[in-house]
Amino acid sequence: MYALEAHHLSKSFHTDTQTIEVLRDISLQIPEGAFHAVMGPSGAGKSTLLNLLSGLLPADAGTLTVAGQTLNGLSDQALTLLRRRSIGIIFQAFNLIPTLTVAENIALPALLDGKPLPKARLDQLLEGVGLTHRANQIAEKLSGGEAQRTAIARAFAMEPHIILADEPTGNLDSCSAKTFCETLTHLNQTLGTAILLISHDAQVSAAADTIHLLKDGAICGSFESQHDASVVATRYLELMA
């Protein structure tokens, strides 16, 4: 069973004068509970891929299945529900509501879904991301590392099938990035939620078990990270050559 399955996805953007082919024939399978990463240079199409996989952007061709539900042809309302309940997203820029507290930000997706987040679940998430002592802090007063760990907890709040993260450590210092990766790994292992992490950083991608390389809009190879940044960096350079 796969948390996410993509087959032959493609995407182009059109301007008045030209067509930019950004993704070509992308197929990816993320098993339930797996931790995968997509790496690639700037402009390779990573963010576009994440936008397709999260249902934010329609693909031109191909099929996408999340949590056993095929997204192709879903109504806007069904897509919104699937995205809210089955997909957790972590953005580079955190995207917290600055005037709400850590706890309120984490509980927001559940509130929007009409079912307040149970206190025990909130406490478990706060503890999981190491922010129990910051629960009542206003988000705008958090450090970058704390803000991104709040965003992790928010992404896990609805017990999604998969977490998608686009360059989530891009605004963090290396120490906070390391804590971020350790937190994500811990939650992947304890909660069993699948993760697809997008990063161009070998150190960060090494947190994932399996890495897919995106080059010029196509997957050019996949390999096991061995949780070793130097292995990842070496394989990356070989496959990109």
Ligand SMILES: Nc1ncnc2c1ncn2[C@@H]1O[C@H](COP(=O)(O)OP(=O)(O)O)[C@@H](O)[C@H]1O
């Ligand atoms: N909405 C858009 N309209 C036109 N071109 C786009 C759009 N979004 C992305 N692109 C182009 O697609 C390519 C891949 O972009 P992106 O997915 O952001 O790459 P990455 O995240 O790997 O840096 C780039 O050349 C970018 O300019």
Ligand SMILES: [Mg+2]
């Ligand atoms: Mg990007």
